[in-house]
Amino acid sequence: MAKIETLDANLFYGDFHALKNISMQMEENTVTALIGPSGCGKSTYLRLFNRMNDLIDSTRITGQILVDGEDIYRKNINVDELRIKVGMVFQKPNPFPKSIFENVAYGLRVNGEKNKSYIEDKVVQSLKQSALWNEVSDKLTKSAFELSGGQQQRLCIARALAISPSVILMDEPASALDPLSTAKIEELIHELKKEYTIVIVTHNMQQASRVSDYTAFFYLGELVEYGQTVEIFTKPKLKHTENYITGRFG
Amino acid sequence: MISEKRTKIEKSKKRSEQIAFGIFRAMSILVVGILFFILGFIVVKGISVISWDFITKMPEDGMTKGGIYPAIIGTFCLIGGSILFSFPIGVMSGIYINEYATNGKLVRFIRLMTNNLAGIPSIVFGLFGMSLFVNTLGFGDSIIAGSLTLGLMTLPVVIRTTEEALKSVDNSFRHGSYALGASKLQTIRRVTLPIAYPNIITGLILSIGRVSGETAPILFTVAAYFLPKLPHSIFDQVMALPYHLYVLATSGTNIEESRPMAYGTALVLIMIVLILNLLANALRRYFSKKVKMN
Amino acid sequence: MPKPFYKKLFEKIIEGILALSGSITSLAVLLIVIFLFKEGLGLFNRSPISEGYVLAVNKSNPISKIDANLVKQIFDQEITNWEKVGGKKDSIILFHLDDINSIYTEAQIGENLENLPTCISNVVDSIGGIVAFVPKSYIKSDFKGKVIEPVNITPKEFLLGKEWYPTAEPSAQMGILPILLGTLWVSLGAILLSLPLGLAVAIYMAEIANARVRNIFKPIIELLAGIPSVIYGFFGLVVIVPLIQTVFNLPVGETALAGSIILAIMALPTIITIAEDSLRTTPRSMKEASLALGASRWQTIYRIVIPYSISGITAAAILGIGRAIGETMAVLMVTGNAAVMPHSFLEPVRTIPATIAAELGESPKDGLHYQALFILGSILFIMTLIINLTVEYISSRNKLGKR
Numbered sequence: 001m002a003k004i005e006t007l008d009a010n011l012f013y014g015d016f017h018a019l020k021n022i023s024m025q026m027e028e029n030t031v032t033a034l035i036g037p038s039g040c041g042k043s044t045y046l047r048l049f050n051r052m053n054d055l056i057d058s059t060r061i062t063g064q065i066l067v068d069g070e071d072i073y074r075k076n077i078n079v080d081e082l083r084i085k086v087g088m089v090f091q092k093p094n095p096f097p098k099s100i101f102e103n104v105a106y107g108l109r110v111n112g113e114k115n116k117s118y119i120e121d122k123v124v125q126s127l128k129q130s131a132l133w134n135e136v137s138d139k140l141t142k143s144a145f146e147l148s149g150g151q152q153q154r155l156c157i158a159r160a161l162a163i164s165p166s167v168i169l170m171d172e173p174a175s176a177l178d179p180l181s182t183a184k185i186e187e188l189i190h191e192l193k194k195e196y197t198i199v200i201v202t203h204n205m206q207q208a209s210r211v212s213d214y215t216a217f218f219y220l221g222e223l224v225e226y227g228q229t230v231e232i233f234t235k236p237k238l239k240h241t242e243n244y245i246t247g248r249f250g
Numbered sequence: 251m252i253s254e255k256r257t258k259i260e261k262s263k264k265r266s267e268q269i270a271f272g273i274f275r276a277m278s279i280l281v282v283g284i285l286f287f288i289l290g291f292i293v294v295k296g297i298s299v300i301s302w303d304f305i306t307k308m309p310e311d312g313m314t315k316g317g318i319y320p321a322i323i324g325t326f327c328l329i330g331g332s333i334l335f336s337f338p339i340g341v342m343s344g345i346y347i348n349e350y351a352t353n354g355k356l357v358r359f360i361r362l363m364t365n366n367l368a369g370i371p372s373i374v375f376g377l378f379g380m381s382l383f384v385n386t387l388g389f390g391d392s393i394i395a396g397s398l399t400l401g402l403m404t405l406p407v408v409i410r411t412t413e414e415a416l417k418s419v420d421n422s423f424r425h426g427s428y429a430l431g432a433s434k435l436q437t438i439r440r441v442t443l444p445i446a447y448p449n450i451i452t453g454l455i456l457s458i459g460r461v462s463g464e465t466a467p468i469l470f471t472v473a474a475y476f477l478p479k480l481p482h483s484i485f486d487q488v489m490a491l492p493y494h495l496y497v498l499a500t501s502g503t504n505i506e507e508s509r510p511m512a513y514g515t516a517l518v519l520i521m522i523v524l525i526l527n528l529l530a531n532a533l534r535r536y537f538s539k540k541v542k543m544n
Numbered sequence: 545m546p547k548p549f550y551k552k553l554f555e556k557i558i559e560g561i562l563a564l565s566g567s568i569t570s571l572a573v574l575l576i577v578i579f580l581f582k583e584g585l586g587l588f589n590r591s592p593i594s595e596g597y598v599l600a601v602n603k604s605n606p607i608s609k610i611d612a613n614l615v616k617q618i619f620d621q622e623i624t625n626w627e628k629v630g631g632k633k634d635s636i637i638l639f640h641l642d643d644i645n646s647i648y649t650e651a652q653i654g655e656n657l658e659n660l661p662t663c664i665s666n667v668v669d670s671i672g673g674i675v676a677f678v679p680k681s682y683i684k685s686d687f688k689g690k691v692i693e694p695v696n697i698t699p700k701e702f703l704l705g706k707e708w709y710p711t712a713e714p715s716a717q718m719g720i721l722p723i724l725l726g727t728l729w730v731s732l733g734a735i736l737l738s739l740p741l742g743l744a745v746a747i748y749m750a751e752i753a754n755a756r757v758r759n760i761f762k763p764i765i766e767l768l769a770g771i772p773s774v775i776y777g778f779f780g781l782v783v784i785v786p787l788i789q790t791v792f793n794l795p796v797g798e799t800a801l802a803g804s805i806i807l808a809i810m811a812l813p814t815i816i817t818i819a820e821d822s823l824r825t826t827p828r829s830m831k832e833a834s835l836a837l838g839a840s841r842w843q844t845i846y847r848i849v850i851p852y853s854i855s856g857i858t859a860a861a862i863l864g865i866g867r868a869i870g871e872t873m874a875v876l877m878v879t880g881n882a883a884v885m886p887h888s889f890l891e892p893v894r895t896i897p898a899t900i901a902a903e904l905g906e907s908p909k910d911g912l913h914y915q916a917l918f919i920l921g922s923i924l925f926i927m928t929l930i931i932n933l934t935v936e937y938i939s940s941r942n943k944l945g946k947r
Contacts, residue, residue, distance in 0.1 A: 050836055057754060078260050084838035094829040097852055107837035110847065112259035156833070163837060267842035271752055277744035278753070278761070281816075284809055285768050288779050339565045346566035350559060362936060363570040369863075369932040370576065370925060371870025372773075373897040377904070377921040381579040385909065402572055409569065435555045456770070463772020466872040466897065470904055492774040492873070499778050500877055509782075516778050523770050531763055 001069055003028040003167065003197045004049060009063035011044060011053065018044050020221045022063075026214070031189060031198045033208035033229065036218035037244070042201045045218065046169050049199065050086040051079050067167065084111060087165035091172045093152035095144035095159075100136050103144045103155055107163035122162050130158035131188055150181025157188065168192065170200040174207065186211050205245055209233045217241045289520065296517030299510045305518070308478040309511075312503035318515050323480055324393075324488030325462055325522075328472065331397025331484065332461050336404045337454060343405075344412025349438055368406035372466040375403045380470040394484040396472025403467055404457045411453025415446035448537030452530045459526040463519060465492040491519045580925060584918030586910070589696045592716045595911065599714060600668050600676045600689045607631045611695050613707065615715035618675060626673060639667065639676040665689060677714040697912075702919065708883040708894075710903070710913040718916050722885045724923075726800070726893035729886045730875060731868040733804030734811055739861050741808070742815030746860075749816070750823035751845050769813035777877030780806040785878055792890055798880030801889040806874045811864040818863060822856020823849055855942045859935045866931040870924065872897035896924045 002025035011019040019041045026032045034042040047053045048065055051072065065072050072082050084107070095103050104123040113119055123140075127133040132154045136147070144155055153173060160168055170189075174182040189198060189211045202208050208215055209229055216226040217240075225232060225241045236242045307317030351357045379399030389395040419442050427437040465473075473493035481488050498512035499505070592612040593599060599615065601607065607630060617623045618636055627633045644653065648663050661682045668676050668689030676689070683691060697718055705719015745765075749758050784805055789797030826849045834844040850857070880892025881902060900917050907913035 052832060052836065055832070055835070080263060080838045080840055081256065081260055083836055088833075088836040090829055090833060090836075092829060094827065094833045096830060096833070096848055106834070106847070107839075110263075110834070110837065110839035110843045112262070159833075159837065263840045263843065267840045270842045270846075274744045274748040274752055277741055278748040281741060281745050281768075281812060282761070282764055285764055288771070288775075288809075291779065291783065292775065339568055342562050342565035343568055346562035350562055351566060360566055360570060363573050365936060366929060366932050367569045367573055369866060369870075369928050370573075371872065371897055371928055373870070373872040373900050374576065374580070374921050374925050374928075377583075377900065377918060378576045378579050380904070381583050381918070382575065386579075405569060405572065433551070433555055435558055456766075459770045463770075463774065465772070465774045466901060469901055492772050495774050495778055496873060496877070499781055512778065516775055519772060520775060523772065524767070527763070527767055527770055 002026060002066075003030075003068065004199070005064075005066040005069075006048075007064040007066070009045075009048065009061065009065055011041075011048065012060045013056065014058045018221050019048075022223045024216060024223060024226050026197060026199060028197050029193060029195070030213040031193050031200060031211055032214040032216065033212035034199065034201045034216050034218060035203075035205065035208050035244075036224075038203075040218040041221040042216075042218045043171055046171055046199060046201050049167065049169055050083050050088055052088070054079065080111075084163050085165055086167040086169060087160035087163065088169040089153070089157050089160055089171065089173045092176045093149055093156055095147075095152050095155055098144060099141045100144050100147070100155060101140040104158050104162050107159060111163060123158075126158040126162040127155075129161050129192070130154045131184065131191075132158055148181070150177050150184060153177060153181065153185060154188065157185075157192075161192075165196065167197045167199070170198065172201050172203060175203060182207070205233075205247070217244060219244075289524075292513065292516045292520055296513040296515075299514030300517060304514055309476065312508075313476065313498060313511060314504055314507040315511075318489075318491070318494060318511070318518065320478060320480060321489040321491045321494040321515070322518065324472075324474075324490040325492075327393050327481060327488055328396050328400055328468065328490055329458055329461050331393055332400035332404060333454070333458060335398055335401030336408050336457070340405050340408025341412045341450065344409045344416060345438060345443075347409070348413050348416040349434070349442065364406045364409050367402075368410075372403060372464055373469075375399055375467040376470050378402075379467060384471055389485065391470075391472055391474075391487045392485040393472055393481060393488055396468045396488075396490075397484075399467045399471045400461050400464060403464065404461055407457040407460065408454060411457070412446075412450050415449035415453065416442060418449065419445045448533065448540075452534045452537075455526055455530040455533070459523045459530075462522050462526070463492050465490075465496055468493060491515060491522075495519060576925065580918055580922045583910075584915050584922050587697060587702070587718075587912065587915035587919055588699055590912060590915075591694050592697050592718065592912065593694050594713050594716070596680050597677060597714060598680050598683055598691045599694065600664075600678060600683065600687070600691050602668055602672050602674055603688065603690050604672060605631055605690065605692075607692055608690070609693050609695055612697070612701070612715045612717060613705070613719075615694060616707070616709070616712060616717055619677070619714060634673040636675060637671055637673045639671075639674050639678075641678050661687070702916075706885055708899075710907070710916055716912050718912070720896075720916075720920060720923075722883050723894055723896055723899050723920070726879075726883075726886050727869055727895040727897075729889070729893055730800050730803040730807060730879060730895055731865050733800060733889060734807035734868040735861060735865050737804060738808035738811045738815055738864060742812050742860070742864070743819055743857065745812070745816045746819035746823055747845060747850075750820045751841070751849060765813050765816055768809075769817075773810065773871060774873045774877075776806050776810055777874035780874060780878040788890075794890055796880060796892065798878055798892050799890050800879060800886060800893040803875045803879035803893070803895070804889065806878055807868040807871055810871060810874060811867050814867050815860045815864045818860035819853075819857050822853040822860070825856065826852045855938050859938050862931055862935050862938075866928050866935075869895075869931075870897060870928055872901050876901050896920050900924075 004026040006022050006024050009019060009022045022045060034046060036042045044053065049067065053059050061073060067086060096106060101123055104126050105119050108119050108122060124133065127136060132151060135151060144152065147155060174185045177185065186207065192198060200211065212229045214227065215229045215232040217224045219240065225236060225238050232241065233245060236245065304317045305322065306319050308319055310316030347357055347360055376399065379395060383389050383395035383398050384391060423441050423445060424437055427441045468490055472487055474487040474489050475497055477487060477489050495512060495515045498508045498515060605626065610629065614623065614629050619638060623629060623636065625633065625635050644663055647667060653659050653663055661684045664676065664678055664682050665688045668674055694715060702718050702720060704721055705717065706721050707717040707719045708722055709717040749761055780802055785797035785802050788794065788799055788802050830848055830852065831844055834848045839847065875895050876898040879894065879898065881894045881898055882892035883894045886893045900920055903913065904917050907917060
């Protein structure tokens with residue numbers, strides 16, 4: 001069974017048809033990159049999986065999206081619970097105005113975890129997983145804003161990991177970072193793949209080819225081509241995809 | 251799975267959210283309810299008093315009968331007098347702050363002072379107006395003393411309104427005008443002001459609403475307890491609606507019998523404020539439509 | 545082409561006029577300070593004894609200076625022995641000008657009161673424990689008694705005195721502590737009521753309600769701000785005051801509570817508008833991050849949005865207090881205006897603005913009372929200035945803090 005499955009999904013913002021008949025499957029413990037020019041719907045598509053689009057008034061969705069075989073848009077589904085299973089890392093680092101420790105502990109706390117030692121263990125574990133522990137172990141009580149941009153983004157990843165999701169959505173996680181920090185994030189994605197299913201939206205072709213197993217190319221709300229990253233980048237089936245990848249438009 | 255514990259947590263999360271949102275919604279409805287209750291109460295109690303005579307006659311029989319004509323006229327005199335002072339100076343001040351002043355520190359200082367002036371309680375304006383206009387300048391209790399006091403009080407509102415309106419004018423308009431060789435003053439007169447104009451007007455109308463209802467600043471500068479005649483010059487005293495309401499409600503010769511008069515006066519005062527508010531809102535909508543069409 | 549020189553000159557002149565207008569508010573604030581203090585400061589180092597009168601005692605009385613408050617207690621017959629005020633053990637005998645008729649006949653005083661000074665002099669000389677409150681003009685150079693000097697009004701007494709009888713005879717009591725406390729009580733009561741309510745509405749409008757509901761609410765809040773204070777006062781007087789009287793079974797309904805309730809309603813628009821604006825500054829991405837971690841909307845509001853905008857909420861509360869402290873008419877109409885030390889919310893109190901509004905009309909210009917009211921105005925001015933500067937400081941620090 002595929003980890004995430006999309007069946008004929010459509011999304012409308014009012015009258016605007018933002019996603020058109022998307023169908024695809026993503027396997028467990030793989031990294032799938034969503035690429036395409038700005039406004040092609042790739043971020044909107046990503047936000048379907050944790051129902052972030054719900055926050056915008058007047059969106060309408062048809063079709064089915066399944067995570068672990070469960071329709072996440074069915075009635076009676078608990079959205080908060082879905083979001084625990086499907087974590088997210090945003091484009092710009094967006095730590096909370098709290099201490100480093102509290103940032104990571106936040107997800108546990110809001111989900112009713114009261115056991116102090118469990119929270120502490122989990123925070124440390126998540127910080128280690130996101131390769132931030134060595135840099136922050138002595139200043140856990142300091143404000144998260146004192147960290148550099150790259151560190152903040154890894155903190156946001158640790159924050160997402162702390163509530164033990166099985167899927168992590170990444171919306172251009174390195175677009176606001178310098179090359180060195182970007183490299184660290186990419187390295188991290190490689191590590192995380194062993195335990196998590198990762199979907200990443202990126203503008204950067206090289207990044208897509210470096211980190212992902214599968215790549216999906218979106219254009220004007222449609223899924224143009226989807227396949228193994230190696231295939232897409234070396235011998236794309238469609239001319240359109242090739243033009244985009246080789247930088248002839250976009 | 252861990253699901254039993256999870257379901258319990260999710261349930262309690264949901265419940266506390268429902269309770270919290272329910273409280274917020276109830277409180278919001280309460281606030282709106284308070285407003286409608288106040289308005290409704292005054293309207294219901296006052297409507298039977300309102301008549302043509304009430305609006306056009308002098309008060310009679312120790313203010314228990316007759317009308318409130320001189321108070322209405324007095325209030326309009328004060329509105330006219332105060333805007334004559336505050337509009338030109340306030341608008342010019344706003345233009346200076348937003349278009350001319352380049353020194354950041356100076357602008358910050360002026361703004362600080364404007365905010366401070368806005369925060370001064372109305373009774374302090376009353377004291378000041380009495381000391382400066384009534385006593386030192388020798389105007390006595392008069393329309394001019396009251397108008398200047400009220401005008402001074404509304405200045406910050408006018409200045410801020412103008413500033414906000416000018417700020418919302420996109421710089422590209424100004425640059426376009428400069429590029430055609432227009433001077434700064436020409437640009438302001440022919441480009442910036444006409445665009446900012448609708449917002450300025452709306453703000454000014456709202457400030458009139460404030461002037462019409464203020465009591466404390468006119469207590470010792472112009473308002474007459476009982477003066478059943480119309481003013482002849484700007485150095486005359488007048489009655490004014492808000493003060494008249496205060497007198498009727500608390501210190502008339504016969505408070506019980508003048509209650510209906512008080513309800514009527516309150517209704518007239520509320521109508522003035524309400525009409526000004528609606529006018530401002532309608533203008534805002536009208537102008538924003540016009541801008542969209544262009 | 546037009547003459548460029550004239551054109552330039554014209555532009556410069558206009559700019560000058562505009563700059564002058566720009567300075568108007570600073571000028572106004574300066575003038576207000578000058579005039580308030582000019583009228584008020586004469587109060588200090590002035591005798592509290594009614595203008596044109598003196599207090600005279602027997603020559604043998606060792607007392608030469610006396611406190612305004614003691615004068616009141618003596619004339620209220622609360623103190624009846626000179627020992628209590630630091631003199632000899634001798635009972636105090638009060639003497640007013642009217643009492644002269646019971647001692648001397650009209651013939652002795654004279655048709656045109658020409659013998660009155662001598663009569664007074666004799667009376668004061670003959671009674672050891674006497675204290676006479678008489679017009680200064682009747683004290684001649686051959687006066688056989690002793691005029692005692694009252695202690696002048698000091699800022700400390702003014703601020704901490706517990707009695708406010710500004711027109712009392714023979715000695716005015718200028719203690720504003722009950723008025724200061726009354727102002728604070730009513731304002732704090734108001735903010736306690738209106739802060740939770742205002743904050744709830746602000747949160748509802750910023751985070752919960754949809755755009756349509758918000759568009760209905762906004763103009764309503766604006767209207768609430770536009771209603772004149774005298775209308776609120778009138779409403780309070782005819783609705784809330786009787787209600788409080790019945791509910792708490794009180795002799796009068798004009799109480800601190802009535803003032804707090806009306807002020808709470810009046811402070812609502814200020815609190816709602818400022819708090820809502822500041823709640824809206826919370827970055828969308830931060831809220832999304834919280835939701836993405838499985839937090840409910842409510843958890844996101846109280847764990848992220850409120851902490852993020854706490855300084856704006858503080859500013860809203862402070863400005864709300866500022867509005868309440870300075871409000872005049874509504875408070876004047878519903879609080880009962882008793883200048884006594886406040887003990888409970890169910891008793892009448894009096895605030896600074898209400899005191900000024902109620903008493904300035906009856907105080908003769910440049911008299912003690914008049915000056916005291918201007919000092920009260922200055923104190924009110926300083927209080928609101930501090931409040932404004934605090935808010936200004938909070939919001940400027942806030943702008944720096946948030947990138």
